[in-house]
Amino acid sequence: MQDGISSDAWLELRLPADAVDEEAFARLCESLGAAGRALETRAKTGDAEQVAWFPLSAQSGADEQAARARIAAAVALAGVDASAMRLKRLQDDWATAWQQDWKAMPVGERLWVRPSFCEPAPAGRLDIVLEPGMAFGTGSHPTTRLCLEAIERICAGPNPPRTMLDMGAGSGILAIAAARLGVRRVLAVDNDPDAVDACRANAAANGVRVDCRLGDAPPAGTFDLVVANILAGPLADMAPALAAATGRRLALSGILADQAGRVIAAYEREGLSCRRTERMEDWVCLEMERA
Numbered sequence: 427m428q429d430g431i432s433s434d435a436w437l438e439l440r441l442p443a444d445a446v447d448e449e450a451f452a453r454l455c456e457s458l459g460a461a462g463r464a465l466e467t468r469a470k471t472g473d474a475e476q477v478a479w480f481p482l483s484a485q486s487g488a489d490e491q492a493a494r495a496r497i498a499a500a501v502a503l504a505g506v507d508a509s510a511m512r513l514k515r516l517q518d519d520w521a522t523a524w525q526q527d528w529k530a531m532p533v534g535e536r537l538w539v540r541p542s543f544c545e546p547a548p549a550g551r552l553d554i555v556l557e558p559g560m561a562f563g564t565g566s567h568p569t570t571r572l573c574l575e576a577i578e579r580i581c582a583g584p585n586p587p588r589t590m591l592d593m594g595a596g597s598g599i600l601a602i603a604a605a606r607l608g609v610r611r612v613l614a615v616d617n618d619p620d621a622v623d624a625c626r627a628n629a630a631a632n633g634v635r636v637d638c639r640l641g642d643a644p645p646a647g648t649f650d651l652v653v654a655n656i657l658a659g660p661l662a663d664m665a666p667a668l669a670a671a672t673g674r675r676l677a678l679s680g681i682l683a684d685q686a687g688r689v690i691a692a693y694e695r696e697g698l699s700c701r702r703t704e705r706m707e708d709w710v711c712l713e714m715e716r717a
């Protein structure tokens with residue numbers, strides 16, 4: 427990916443998120459010299475899309491037709507049907523045009539997640555401001571919403587958590603929500619340095635204290651609540667470490683409904699029981715407790 431590119435003409439590529447996996451899309455973007463990419467959910471339809479932006483000046487010969495052909499060929503090589511691809515030249519005002527696809531979102535009973543350019547939270551809801559595209563976690567993905575709802579529910583229940591570990595924090599959205607909901611000590615860990623930077627910046631912008639750290643394993647000690655929105659495979663592998671960090675409750679997402687059994691079994695072997703499963707679209711969030 428190329429940083430800090432300025433160009434007066436751009437091509438935007440959109441592929442349905444279920445047509446290409448994230449790693450393959452990242453490789454495709456890298457090979458074509460994309461200036462940026464994002465996983466977006468269209469506000470109007472709720473469809474998830476992989477999106478990338480290409481500066482035309484960086485494409486072969488600055489020729490739009492050649493650039494289109496090159497992108498189409500790479501998409502075909504990635505095994506995506508041409509009919510699924512949307513490729514368009516962006517207008518001069520594209521830098522702000524994308525904002526129309528974003529809106530503030532009420533989440534659960536008490537949260538309000540929005541980019542800075544959308545209206546602030548109405549009375550009774552807690553404002554969480556996140557800039558789209560900084561790191562995974564703008565609240566639009568079902569797994570993020572499921573985790574936010576779980577955190578809110580757990581914080582509103584008996585014996586609310588005083589400490590929380592957000593493993594795989596991304597933008598820090600879950601950590602920030604927990605801090606807003608009254609969790610006193612929140613630790614956010616991610617193995618991507620860019621995510622750690624984004625998490626730190628977002629926590630500061632939201633005026634909450636979150637300890638953001640780079641790492642790929644939970645720190646020593648236990649937390650009243652552990653939340654991890656990663657993927658079923660890594661979550662199953664991390665079961666011994668995440669269970670050891672869980673003082674009382676654990677919420678896991680990033681899990682497709684048909685993968686839930688395997689993840690539950692991995693955590694049951696570590697002495698946790700699944701108390702609740704919430705589903706949104708194809709995704710689930712598992713709420714587990716020490717047996």
Ligand SMILES: C[S@@+](CC[C@H](N)C(=O)[O-])C[C@H]1O[C@@H](n2cnc3c(N)ncnc32)[C@H](O)[C@@H]1O
Pocket residue numbers: 561562563564565569570573593594595596597598599600615616617618621641642643655656660680
């Ligand atoms: C799906 S995003 C979740 C972001 C945010 N927590 C949310 O719920 O929207 C998963 C995040 O986990 C991070 N991650 C993946 N494997 C990890 C590991 N083993 N240790 C720490 N972070 C990991 C990724 O870098 C990414 O930021």
